[in-house]
Amino acid sequence: MYWDAFTYFDAANRILTGQIPTLDFFTPAGPLGYTVAAIWIAVFPNGQPSLLIHWSTMTVTVPLMALVLAGVPRTPRMLGLLLVVPFLLFSLLPFNGKEFSSFPGSDAFGFYNRQTRLILYPLVCGLLFTRHRGVLITLVTISMFVLFFWKITGFLAAGLICAFALLAGRLRMRDAAFAAVFFAATLALIEVWTGIVSSYIADVYTLVQMNSGTLFPRIAQALSINFGIVTALSALILALLVVGRSELQQAFAVVLEERSTASVASFLDRPAFWLAAITIAGVFFETQNTASQALIFIWPALLWVLLTLPSWAAGPHSVMLVAGLVGAAYLPPVVSILERTARAYVGGLRYASLEHENLKTLGAVTARASVLRRSEVMTGIYEHHRSTYDEIAASGELPGSTLYSEFDFQITYLQTVDRAINSLRTLEARSGVHFDTIMSLNFTNPFPWLMERKAPLHITVGADPFRAVAAPDADVERAVSSVDIALMPTCPPTDANARLLALFAGGLSNHQRIKLDDCYDAFIHPKFGPMPPSNS
Template identity: 45%
Template structure:
């Protein structure tokens, strides 16, 4: 029983989570909640029969969307923030359990040491980096956090698993999940697996088997649905929209994670100096008798492993805003520290290595715990969002001062609309932190709620029903909120600067036939202005623009508008 305690603890946590999903636990308002709303949009599209990448442009893989859709079907009252974070456990828990079963046979303490960080990062839906000064929920970077958690499981398997067959299966399953969460994640995973192969930790035979399983499943899915080629097509389109070279992005990722990066570099230097004689010896062996074995012996040094894992992590972070960056270094550093202690004992050198290793792994954990604590303790003294139409999406609370500022700023936006419209046309938001500001996020939800009420009133007044609804905004949760349909072929997560290719025939046809398009105006932003310019050639000729509320405009398809004699226009 003691030997199986880590797996039993994992199972107990998993069985307890539904208790937090049976009712809607309000969460503190946070910055940039957009990814959360994207999941709701995707859930509605999937329920309507749409397939990501086939029926609509998606910047990431479909797995996260399907996991969330299943979770919200099982727990309709669960807060979307928790559902988005915990739905990945369907994938990571079985994989982590296999690792723990293998490890706990040798050491229960070691298994618990691997389990604790996994649960910390999986259960607390917070990013490591700071993107806003005030504490709150973090409904952005969700895909990135999921990739980091998968990479953690993969790293634990590569470093600690002894059962070669189970390792082979775990690698294949992890890489498939990474591929269908976010494609940059599978590239990072491939670098880590390549390191394990080069160092002799993962045999060539097992690597080929894992790659064959991975490829066979992709081919099967492609033949059955066409989703793989469609997904790759979306990624290629994204690359064309984002033409920035890799080096500046890598430098940006390193600077955003400078503390961990410097500590990791210092650790690698300490490991080189500690084992300098052994490094020289292996180099001489490889030079005098070059062979796969002698080369692998060189690559199997801990500092080489750590350097490659760090590079993989920085590559992944180069494409991200918000993440649990580099948490997958922990299993490798744990193994490195234990190995170093076994070989060198309780020495000053071991102490230096331990301190540097802790400097890598402690700050991310502290950051997540601190963020969660500040956000949830900050719920004291907050007011809940009053809404009629937002379902669980509106289960947020905020400090009264932010709610009051939201009310005052909305009046300012309405009274000075022309000025803010001109600012948006110039390509400048009202504030650099506009999309992060709590009052803006709060007002956005309020106005979305009012817009839905206005749409329902319009429908009742004119005896019509808008079946397909799109949004001239980054997100479109309205079909999910109103139990309607989103048009096919319209991009999800519509960022015109990096995630919306120029509309083609399919997109234009969908725009022409959409019943209703909603556009927020308090205030107008460059995102909405750019999207309207993209959609205008197909949208404006066949739709009439009306002021739905002081903060929302609507584009209504001509065929749905009543004529003077009460009939509908053709």
């Protein structure tokens, strides 16, 4: 699903041409991640997209981890290293824990899901290990601010974890109040200066309305996709409660006797309850994700279990049981990502580079020769049997249930975009026109970036009509009606693209529809006059 990377380049092009996320265009996640990626794209114009977007997160995560290291105690001496190594592993490797293809390859999708987990990681580290009050307040405030503008579900998950930290006494009420006031004041200043906060909240509300009926099914999906780690964590929590039951009973008796905030905090501030709180927050976050590095931010709590285990375990059998369950919870995703990395870079040695003329760094991909051949064959079939695929799209189905995650579909998309740019330039030269604003009736719109043009205002980045594109309002209608050219891919036609066309049909009603080439139709603004169809 490499076209997920295109959404960041689409957003970067808009930002670099003066558009502001949430004010001028809708984003399926928060505006900050796209803005940071845009900066990296501008600074590293020759960077490979999937690496560049993933690594851009270090703009915020590295300073947060530096704060953590500044506040952790000096003993045990290896504590900082044990916290940093997993962080570096997940920060450097652009791989998800689950595979969507039997062929080796890197994961150029699920970016903001991976990024959000990497931001949650130092926050959990700080709550569990930082003892410096100033460092902790700074860490919590910055983390919550970043998460709010990165992905709102990550912000809510962090809120659940911070709420438990408050109950468990790791975060003082005064410190939490200070962080909340500073956070609110910062949002207020940004809102007064730009108006972006209220616009962003309105976008979030729109997304919630569009996806409100999917929460409970998605909880089941999150639990099933991450069954292994959730089961191991559940077993570990139960084992910790059983092994430490005598201490737990004594602490609970103190709570009943004293009925004080301090006694409740002392009772809750133990590994089993922390693991439960972080797991619940993690599963909640996973309800909006279908792939990524699930629950990697549980490691600080697991490390706490390992560091304190000898002091309270009932004997060697308890130590072995708990240590084994810690390994069962965290080693599978680590091993999976390391294995996928090795497969991608070793197997990729036999891959062939994609040939292209117009794709810039978006074409910096390799694939198996068999995938390239299949893409060529399928493109010809799409071209000559379009009516069949139109009928499939009209039925609300895809040609294959996993079409978008198939390597050959993504390669076909790259090749047809490359060819469409040539067709566009030919049309412009033949007609003596210049299309300044380019829209795409598709999930993503790489054309403005690749052709150094502009994207229209108010159009969603990552246009999933089932989850992220609301019915157009007057502003959207005006933006669509003024667009110079809108492009619709037809190799193959899909129900999603047909739905996008239906949504924007009002704005395109006066545009002339022509066949640009065998794999793209074009809708051209009437100001350019009648256009002849392509000769392809």
